[in-house]
Amino acid sequence: MTSAATAAKRHTVLDSPYGPLTLVADDGVLCGLYMTEQRHRPPEESFGVGDDTLFAETEEQLKAYFAGELKAFTLELRLHGTPFQRGVWEQLARIPYGETRSYGDLADALGNPKASRAVGLANGKNPVGIIVPCHRVVGSDGSLTGYGGGLERKQRLLDFERGTALF
Structure with a gap:
């Protein structure tokens, strides 16, 4: 059963020089970036698959970072925590x-x-x-x-x- 809180969460997996990165968005805003075997990683079944455009800006900035062209990210984030x-x-x-x-x-x-x-x-x-x-x-x-x-x-x-x- 999917709750209303997780229904809006979407994810995609991006290849990187450091292994696959799972990107998670909550109502279209980035709220997670997880590496394989990372502690505190939510189960992937807790969110649906995103469309290609949902993570375009995040993917673009990550690619620029990994190319050594970006030193600071300018992404909107929705960080859930105390x-x-x-x-x-x-x-x-x-x-x-x-x-x-x-x-x-x-x-x-x-x-x-x-x-x-x-x-x-x-x-x-x-x-x-x-x-x-x-x-x-x-x-x-x-x-x-x-x-x-x-x-x-x-x-x-x-x-x-x-x-x-x-x-």
């Missing part, structure tokens, strides 16, 4: 292309320096990876820490943005 999670995701979107921040840096930016663990949990629930760049968050010592798409993908995305990727 106020704290949405605050973390807003901070993620402010991390410049090719740079990283620690969980503690984000907690400080939110005015709650003791919230790094909560920031990490919110970071992990980011529904639009790559576009809201949760891959740019590292441990306080600069080490790679958890990433819903896998640490290998995280390293590859960081290397790509720094211009050191080996394809």
Whole structure:
């Protein structure tokens, strides 16, 4: 049985240098970008297949990003989460292309320096990876820490943005 909340959700799968990406829209607005085997990925049967035009702008911007031509996305997003999670995701979107921040840096930016663990949990629930760049968050010592798409993908995305990727 499909609920009214999921009836308007549509998806498509886009090939990328980092594997297939499942794009999800809610009433025509992007609300999800999921990698294969990603934690917190909704079941695909919870939404229908979108038409070719629904995701055209998202696909265009992602292709430009993967070509190294786009440094910041300008897509309309509908992010479902708690106020704290949405605050973390807003901070993620402010991390410049090719740079990283620690969980503690984000907690400080939110005015709650003791919230790094909560920031990490919110970071992990980011529904639009790559576009809201949760891959740019590292441990306080600069080490790679958890990433819903896998640490290998995280390293590859960081290397790509720094211009050191080996394809």
